[in-house]
Every structure is written in structure tokens, then in C-alpha cells.
Amino acid sequence: MSRGRFVAFEGGEGVGKSTQGRLLAESLRARGLEVVTTREPGGTAGAEAIRTMLLSTEGEGWGARAEALLFAAARADHVEKLIRPSVARGAWVVCDRFVDSSRAYQGGGSGLSDADVMQLHRIGSAGLLPDVTILLTVRPEISAARLAMRDGNAADRIGGRGEEYHGRVAAAFRRFAEQEPDRFAVVDAEGSPEEVHARVTAAIDKALA
Ligand SMILES: Nc1ncnc2c1ncn2[C@@H]1O[C@H](COP(=O)(O)OP(=O)(O)OP(=O)(O)O)[C@@H](O)[C@H]1O
Numbered sequence: 001m002s003r004g005r006f007v008a009f010e011g012g013e014g015v016g017k018s019t020q021g022r023l024l025a026e027s028l029r030a031r032g033l034e035v036v037t038t039r040e041p042g043g044t045a046g047a048e049a050i051r052t053m054l055l056s057t058e059g060e061g062w063g064a065r066a067e068a069l070l071f072a073a074a075r076a077d078h079v080e081k082l083i084r085p086s087v088a089r090g091a092w093v094v095c096d097r098f099v100d101s102s103r104a105y106q107g108g109g110s111g112l113s114d115a116d117v118m119q120l121h122r123i124g125s126a127g128l129l130p131d132v133t134i135l136l137t138v139r140p141e142i143s144a145a146r147l148a149m150r151d152g153n154a155a156d157r158i159g160g161r162g163e164e165y166h167g168r169v170a171a172a173f174r175r176f177a178e179q180e181p182d183r184f185a186v187v188d189a190e191g192s193p194e195e196v197h198a199r200v201t202a203a204i205d206k207a208l209a
């Protein structure tokens with residue numbers, strides 16, 4: 001049995017995480033590997049239900065602490081029921097966002113401390129971290145153009161927060177990547193999907209060599 005791996009894609013809104021997750025999964029499957037593609041918040045029935053509660057624009061929404069707890073609860077279910085069992089049987093798990101999104105959004109964006117976010121993650125998911133985290137970066141005008149093409153003016157509750165909020169999120173992601181160079185690979189996500197995919201593959205090969 002080949003060894004299971006856990007790869008997460010991170011970054012701001014519309015940088016191309018889902019697109020690159022799909023291309024990576026296709027290329028791994030072409031090599032005969034079992035691949036599980038999944039996303040956060042979500043990936044299990046319970047976590048998808050929490051996703052709806054978190055991202056729906058109906059109602060008054062959540063305070064920063066309640067929001068962080070809900071993300072951690074969704075992640076706990078996802079880790080226990082899907083991610084850990086898949087990696088344990090030798091599959092590659094390719095996940096669109098993981099705990100670094102909580103650190104960047106609920107931490108960097110909303111002001112919770114990194115220690116508090118990681119404490120919730122220790123309680124919920126025993127602190128599981130990906131083998132490699134690909135941080136996709138593009139200039140804000142490029143991601144805005146990609147989102148306009150995909151969604152028009154539609155945004156979920158968190159995606160719809162202002163420019164300053166998303167600026168703090170982007171700065172937090174950059175900080176984590178600088179602080180943890182062994183776990184993060186920063187990939188320039190400008191250019192065609194195929195060009196970015198080639199950079200992602202090279203980054204993963206290097207990180208997991
Ligand atoms: N390299 C690329 N060049 C041009 N368009 C792209 C590229 N990558 C993705 N796109 C397009 O940009 C849009 C956003 O991409 P995608 O949905 O993969 O981003 P995302 O980071 O997963 O978004 P979200 O943050 O909403 O989950 C999609 O319409 C996708 O087809």
C-alpha cells in the first residue's frame with residue numbers, strides 16, 4: 001500500500017483553489033493513486049450542514065468566537081470521518097482550505113488570537129496538519145476578475161466582507177507561510193490553470209521528496 005498524504009490548498013477568495021485541487025487530483029489519479037477531494041467547511045454531511053449555517057447570507061450571522069467554534073466543529077467531523085480514515089488507508093486527500101483558513105480569517109481577519117484558533121483545533125481535531133499546504137497567491141485585481149466571471153456580484157457571508165478584512169486575511173496567510181516554510185509552499189497562481197498546475201506539482205514534489 002502506498003503512503004497516504006494530506007494536501008491542502010489555501011488562499012483568499014477566487015485565487016483558483018478548487019481549480020488546482022481538481023487538476024492535482026486528476027494528475028494523481030492518472031498515476032494510479034487513490035485520491036479523495038474535499039473542502040472546508042464541509043466534506044461530511046454534518047460539516048456541510050454547518051457550512052450552510054456559516055455562509056448563508058440569511059439571518060444576523062455569527063460573532064467571531066461563535067464562528068470560530070463552528071468552523072472547528074465542522075473540521076472535527078471532517079477530520080474524524082473522512083480525512084484521517086482516507087489517509088490511513090493510503091489515499092491522497094486533496095482539501096480546499098483547512099485550519100490555516102481559520103487562522104487567517106477568524107484570526108487575521110476577525111482578530112482572534114492564533115493561540116485560541118489553534119487551541120480549538122487541538123480540541124476538535126487533535127491538531128492535525130496537512131503534509132503540505134499550497135498557498136496560492138494572485139494580485140487582488142486578478143482574483144476579483146476571476147470571481148466576477150464566475151459569480152457576478154454574488155458572495156457568501158464571509159466572502160462578502162470588505163477589502164480591509166480580506167487584506168488582513170491575505171497578510172495573515174503570507175505571515176504563516178514565512179513562519180512555517182517547511183509546511184507551506186507559496187505558489188504564484190497567475191497564468192493559465194495548466195501553468196499554475198505545473199508549479200503546484202513541482203512544489204509538492206519538492207515538499208514531499
Ligand atoms: N489560472 C486561472 N486563470 C484564469 N481563470 C482561472 C484560473 N484558475 C481558476 N480560474 C477561474 O477563476 C474562478 C475562480 O476559481 P476557483 O473556483 O478555482 O477559485 P477558488 O479559490 O476555489 O474560489 P473560492 O475562494 O470561492 O473557493 C473560476 O471561474 C475558475 O474557472
Ligand SMILES: Cc1cn([C@H]2C[C@H](O)[C@@H](COP(=O)(O)O)O2)c(=O)[nH]c1=O
Nearest residue numbers: 040041071097098101102105106158159
Ligand atoms: C475553512 C474556512 C473557511 N472560511 C471562509 C473562507 C471563505 O470565505 C468561505 C468558504 O468558501 P469557499 O468558496 O469554499 O472558499 O469560508 C473561514 O472563514 N474559515 C475557515 O476555517
